Amino acid sequence: MYDVIIIGAGIIGTAAARELAKYKLNILVLEKGADCSCGASKANSGIIHAGYDCAPNSLKARFNVRGSFLYRQLVRDLDIPYKNNGSMVLAFNQDETAKLSSLKEQGEKNGVDGLSILNCQQILNMESYVNPDVSSALYAPSAAIISPFEATIAFAESAYTNGVHFSFDTEVTGINWVDNVFEVLTNAKSFKTKTIVNTAGLYSDVINNFVNEEKYHITPVKGEYLLLDKTAKYITDKTLFKMPSVMGKGVLVLPTVHDNILVGPSADNMEHKTNLSTDGNILKNNAETAKTIIPDLPLQYVITSFAGLRAKEKDSEDFIIGSGSVKGFVNAVGINSPGLSAAPAIAEYICDLITEYINPKANTAFIKERAREKAFAEQSFEEQKKMIARDSNFGKIVCRCEQVTEADIRNAIKSKPGATTIDGIKFRARAGSGRCQGGFCSLRVIEILAEELGVLPEQVTKFGGSSYVLKGGGAYEDC
8 A cells, every 4th residue: 555656757746756755655656658757758948937928826837936946956956957047038029029028027927036128239248149130038037947857867866765666667557446545557567545646747637537527638739859969059058939929939949958959849739649750841940930049050960850749738728736526636737838847846736735635744864865976977087087996887988979988877777766778878877869869879878788687688678668779689799
């Protein structure tokens, strides 16, 4: 019998797991993927929004502003890559300039500090590559960027350290509720629990509909991105938006915490929750739109494209968070943008709902800091020499683009919960994230994974399931 079962190990689920670990509770996180951050949390813009774009008095506004504040300490406690880089919403005509004032006023109602409207010269003084036709901009100095998958993993590792259990490759297939006890049915086994937290992202409607009288329907919204090499990092250090529309914040240009440049996303409603394909015409349109922000955008430095899906509830513009018709069942449904920004605040609120229902004792042994050995590439030359002297595998570069060592990769596998796939290594150690996108290092990563996991190389997958990379022992030997 568990006290809490959390369904979904994305940014909301893992943040909630860590928050609930502050109490003496028996907690289990179920995830149908092979790792944390397998859904929307792994493929988004990585922005901690200031909070001016949310409708006043909405859950989005409340949790966005609170979440942005909470991250400032969390990134220190959990050692998460994060930069307080600020953002600009750019206006190119009188109508758009007029809308900036309304956006600023809305942000101030939401509690966003430091908002100001800049003129053309002020913008160009800060961002010299911005289109000189710009007339004005809303500047939000509190906006930031973060690594979304590294944040998710950090929450999970902290939760694990504090006693939370994780079960991956475990898909929930049904839920029974009898005598105030939930029986959670999965593809592996059944589990019993006093409470459930539904943070299943794109599948949060399915989980809700197993239990609650009020039914939901998630529409996946696909966003496609271009990622530019670090060579292009000179273009901007701010997050640059055009005026938002009813479909979202639109195409933007921004840096990542690892010094790449990101262009996107698009926003297209999808029928299927697994369609992560990219479309050349959409990517071309993204690039053309981005060039109205930065005319000299160096698209020759594109190193990859990718897509992510956002969970939009069909009939709601706001988050759906709280208990439904069944006591002890807490929903987090329709968590699209600014879900990443809001995650710590949503987790805080979920924790309040669960602890009010169960009334547990505080966990006085809770460890708030995450102990993480810095990656080889993050260290000074003197420290790198010490690392190699301690472990010779730090002297073996596997990923040349990101300077990832064999020791970094082995540490990523041995972490808890650790990497079991090629993407898991990419998310934790960045092998395969650079200019060649794994063209050089993938086979060695597969070999190390196979050694550490005690499997054959052809059994190693890219992201779990049947995503095998090698076919048969002969294919591996030929390579």
